[in-house]
Amino acid sequence: MTFAPPTSDGPGAVRPPPSLDALLDRYRSVRGFSRTLCETLHPEDTVLQSMPDASPVRWHLAHTTWFFETFLLKPLPGYRSPHPAFETLFNSYYNTVGEQFPRAQRGLLSRPTLDEVMAYRSHVDSTLLEADLPANAASVLEIGVNHEQQHQELILTDIKHALSLNPLGPVFREPRASSTATARQARWISVAGGQCRIGHGGPGFAYDNESPRHRVWLDDFQIAGRLVTCEEYGAFIDDGGYRRPEFWLSAGWQAVQQGAWKAPLYWRRDDAAQAWSQFTLAGPRPVVGAEPVTHVSYFEADAYARWAGARLPTEAEWEVAFANEKVQGAFADQRIASRQAIHPGPATGADRQAYGEAWQWTSSAYSAYPGYRPPAGALGEYNGKFMCGSFVLRGASCATPSGHARATYRNFFAPDARWQFTGLRLARDGEPSA
Amino acid sequence: MTFAPPTSDGPGAVRPPPSLDALLDRYRSVRGFSRTLCETLHPEDTVLQSMPDASPVRWHLAHTTWFFETFLLKPLPGYRSPHPAFETLFNSYYNTVGEQFPRAQRGLLSRPTLDEVMAYRSHVDSTLLEADLPANAASVLEIGVNHEQQHQELILTDIKHALSLNPLGPVFREPRASSTATARQARWISVAGGQCRIGHGGPGFAYDNESPRHRVWLDDFQIAGRLVTCEEYGAFIDDGGYRRPEFWLSAGWQAVQQGAWKAPLYWRRDDAAQAWSQFTLAGPRPVVGAEPVTHVSYFEADAYARWAGARLPTEAEWEVAFANEKVQGAFADQRIASRQAIHPGPATGADRQAYGEAWQWTSSAYSAYPGYRPPAGALGEYNGKFMCGSFVLRGASCATPSGHARATYRNFFAPDARWQFTGLRLARDGEPSA
Amino acid sequence: MTFAPPTSDGPGAVRPPPSLDALLDRYRSVRGFSRTLCETLHPEDTVLQSMPDASPVRWHLAHTTWFFETFLLKPLPGYRSPHPAFETLFNSYYNTVGEQFPRAQRGLLSRPTLDEVMAYRSHVDSTLLEADLPANAASVLEIGVNHEQQHQELILTDIKHALSLNPLGPVFREPRASSTATARQARWISVAGGQCRIGHGGPGFAYDNESPRHRVWLDDFQIAGRLVTCEEYGAFIDDGGYRRPEFWLSAGWQAVQQGAWKAPLYWRRDDAAQAWSQFTLAGPRPVVGAEPVTHVSYFEADAYARWAGARLPTEAEWEVAFANEKVQGAFADQRIASRQAIHPGPATGADRQAYGEAWQWTSSAYSAYPGYRPPAGALGEYNGKFMCGSFVLRGASCATPSGHARATYRNFFAPDARWQFTGLRLARDGEPSA
């Protein structure tokens, strides 16, 4: 079974695999962070599945473990799973591997309990760390670690959605407070077009969907130097944004009607105070104008941009604009370690907010790059089969763990999804030269 | 606020209220049994809501407590609830009392946790037992105790349904085994008709819907001396019962098609063994032919009776037939205390299985007795507003706590409900006298 | 095949069958009225199926014809249907006869066209009227004629529902105007209870569900001398009837919420005029206070009665109260012949409005009379299999053809059905004698 994504960028450019030792260190650290993430949760919290797109925290903890067990331990001679029934329960969507428990019913399972899931994690961790792993284990280990990081972000967004439905206003994790800073003024950054290259082609890990690196033609364009703020988005609301069909895609207008959308997800109008509050991972608190707007769907991002006389960038524009920017920001693990809120904060200083605040919707439908080929075997189901109906997001959010962001990263969600930390950055066509 | 059901059966026949001391003893004992019932559950189990008709165990534990707090403690001078938000969360359907959290979403709440719910129970128990209760407290206390007993049965049936969906086959409580006894031969009991009286009119507690005692005319009839067994029901299945529309009500045939029903709820066909197994509160085990069939809907009970050349009794026939029978059987608390399975067992000896095995569907639509008037105030919502669309069941099941069964008791469920311990007893018209 | 309902009321009381000649005369007349009913419709109108409970007019015209062909012509030696495919298309629900085209999709068929259906009618009529019918034909003919009359009422109610959805406000048939008379004052009629008999037992046709005649016990009661008017019902609306859950059955309150009910079906609020208008078979026109309220569900009838401090009668009470009343009223054929509106009119003179205005909801769930047995064969599917989930209506409406009403008639519909001409008459318990 080979499942490593194509990594060459021309003859001779094969990426050297990371060392197994380095990967095992990373394994320990990433697995540990999953445990840290959940330390404030009660067993009851880990049962909740608040919608079919979300999964219970226990499921995330078990599924990521199942991934390592299935693709690394089961092929080992003599390995026998202590929990054969987990194969069905914790397979997410790998048809090649076998049957799956219905996704929408994951919240109907109370067993294995949180303690039992944690014991399963310990079993797989200790077995794996002591095993005599084969040569090709490195690439599986690497994808498994990245896979678990994706689920760490989902743990945060899924539990946020679930707790938001509880009238008691539960707190996942302090602190609540945001900076009172005002946001930096927005500026346009001009980018010269022409024949460009996008996609992953160099060293370092990337998913198959970021390959191959390929040529695209771009006209000159401009892209905003920070994310759209709550204050700016509030002006759209105040201008009747959610009541005026002319700003919306047809499917977006339907979503507004059917969902009775009047503001981003988690915003609630406090009529007495004439102000918006919002549910956060630290419980309910006021909306802060200087913070980037988040929990907006593609439809809302697109409508806002049209209202603002601008547009969303394409994914190629985003990548070209930020290709040379250093990958830094306030990532989820750093926020927890430094007791910062897990919520996007205002743009300050020279920060262009590429990473660590909110994912940024692009106008690009998620599809295969020219020449894309999914890997053979089960891991070929990782990305390719979802290339329909979603839009690409670029950057990384406050819920993304560090080490999981890069300029070529292609996140993707359905255009009506709002429970991720999704925001937007404006773009517009370049001005014709004189 | 007066909510005591009419208890007179003519001038001067007012039922003397039970003493407050006796009721407080009963309160302690019933409240304690709720705790016993849940002692084998994990916190995660108590979150599950497997369908809109069912509720999480934590909700049952809190709602029954809310009932006492709302109707007994809140009217006390100076009482302040430590949890005002619980009013919305744990109000089931009392519109008069206020807003309710949407019923179908009870499974989306992880807070209050099981520990917090137990602390709420302790708070209400200790406050109530030390309070200076007013004179009219007795009747509220009495209905509250009966109310909690109803929810004890629901705790058993709801957790059974929830655990049944888990492929791991969880065990709620041992033992699993049933007797291997064969069932006694079925016999017809002939009952003389004429002008009869049914309904509650004597001493002892009864719900409002059992009143007033009133006259009905009955023709002579015969009623079976025991419940229909799994073996008998299996013959119906083998004869194509679920494939032949001629046995079914039109709405029942629709339910068969839409639900793809092929056997009672919880039965699974083991094709290799050519036998049926079933999920029980002690996990999966084989179907035992001598046991009463249970978890059948009204539609199935009615179709079986038609196939068998008989019919279901009316509720008046059932009550007249068993009015003078002693109320005894294997009730839920006795089963747990004596380590018996919480599952209906075979008819042995002279036992006519009126109580303590399975509720028995009657052909009577649930409606008001002539002259029925719901009590004033919030408790008037207890029964009357559900008098539409359900059928009456008589007797009591293996999940009913002792002290909660009587000949006039009117249980009621929708005709497609299958998750209660519901079975059937046949009836037929009396033979014309020579 | 015998399908005549039991008609004896004790030894020797066998009802003499009507003569074949008389029945053939009735056949001609009833079949002709179906044609008259549809003469104002366009072919396009006859395609509409506005909800699953309704059927296209073409379907009614063909189905009633199929009934005669199936049960009278097909058994004839040598008869071959010119349209074998019609058997599936126009079988309503007779599983014994064979497959059925899905009910909810009847509006998706444009063929056979209206002309083709009329030709099918002519073919069956001429064949039947010239055939050498067997001895037992009389009872089939009789039930077939009654069956077609039922569908004539459905033609009127189904096309009314369909046309009501068209913003152009189409007119089925003039005249529109109602009398401007005021309604007679309502009076209570006192009826003495005791042991009574209800059900069909005498001469004349009746459906199987009206048998056998049997004993019931009734307490003394009072029943209103006319139907509830629009003016009276308007007072209920004005008093917040549709906003106050205390008047409603639990399932009724759900229907109010889900259907956003604010008034009877077809009522529209004209805010400018501060008045209600309604859609009628003659197009939209104002609501007239003196007319009986119609197009209310059981839930609404029940809630109104509770608001009014009264209750609905049981079906036994209704039958006993009107058993000796002459069956007369303004029936559909008479209304068309005399150019009267097909809409309930005000109570005038001594008319108690038992028949010919609106069907009257009773509080009785539709179920089998004691000793009821459905006829053998396919016609046994006529009534018995629907004995679940409906409530009984008594009387007859302005859309009922003459000759199709009697005191023992049991009409039945689901409690949320509103598209029939359904109204209500109040009742209350008799006053205790001094």
Next chain:
Amino acid sequence: MTFAPPTSDGPGAVRPPPSLDALLDRYRSVRGFSRTLCETLHPEDTVLQSMPDASPVRWHLAHTTWFFETFLLKPLPGYRSPHPAFETLFNSYYNTVGEQFPRAQRGLLSRPTLDEVMAYRSHVDSTLLEADLPANAASVLEIGVNHEQQHQELILTDIKHALSLNPLGPVFREPRASSTATARQARWISVAGGQCRIGHGGPGFAYDNESPRHRVWLDDFQIAGRLVTCEEYGAFIDDGGYRRPEFWLSAGWQAVQQGAWKAPLYWRRDDAAQAWSQFTLAGPRPVVGAEPVTHVSYFEADAYARWAGARLPTEAEWEVAFANEKVQGAFADQRIASRQAIHPGPATGADRQAYGEAWQWTSSAYSAYPGYRPPAGALGEYNGKFMCGSFVLRGASCATPSGHARATYRNFFAPDARWQFTGLRLARDGEPSA
């Protein structure tokens, strides 16, 4: 109001508007063909709406007329519509123009009747042809004529879907027979990539979504010289195509499960004959292996291509491959005039089947071209607001009227749509040069 799409391709390249006289000739001819199309239909047929995506034929006939009335006649001084209510009834989705009758309920309207709609058409035609049209009328007239042609194709596909549900197997229009020719062998056509231009930039009409003409980069590729045939597609079915998830997009596999898809829409398995039959506009007939497969969704086209070891072309590849091909084929009006079946036929001779057989799915999500701007005013709602969730199809089908096809044309449908004449053409990456 200006709504003409940008037509320049650089300075000085403004497209000369067609003359008003030429457009009025075209108007007469296109309007006449709508009438011809419907001449075999019964009034009843024109009521049917078999699914929300389809519309009744009467609606198409009225809506296209409403378009001319709204955008050309209503602005005329003194014009008063004889049917003001038609504005709501026949507005499809122009929020700017006003309220719309709910799309999914168009099949619930029987009025205006077919005769009345035809009279409405005549009224608008005679008024328009005699009016003194303003200077800017030409561009509206041109888009209106193209708009009506789009609806002519929809009339054919919508009535086909509706009639297919009728068990009587109705015939829309003879002849049924297809050629018995065998299909030409498939060949790959190699196309050199590089920097290319696509989009409309020359003379002649085009929709706004075809603009602006712009640069794209293409790698070398190969494209099939004809469409995939039923025989080839049958091999995919026989190889378990509909049972093997590995060929399908995740959303496609869901569609297969939920729709119980086993073959293209309209195919039925005749188990006795061991062969497939299909419903056509001439009624049911056998599937012919040499004909192009049609009525497949994007999901099926994509899965077939993956099974075949190939892929679908992008829309840019398709356009570059056929940019210089003459636009010719068997279009709907020509097929009717020459009494050919309205169904795709086998590839013969040198025909590459670009036009006049079946629309060809591309792998391109439908989105805006770089620099695209929707026209101002109501007609800006024509295309842009649908740029989400659909895939682009290229070419033209047997149901497309002549004059309505070109290399830059962008048709688009949701990926699960199957009721259009949609087929596929394979592509693959170019072979690396030696």
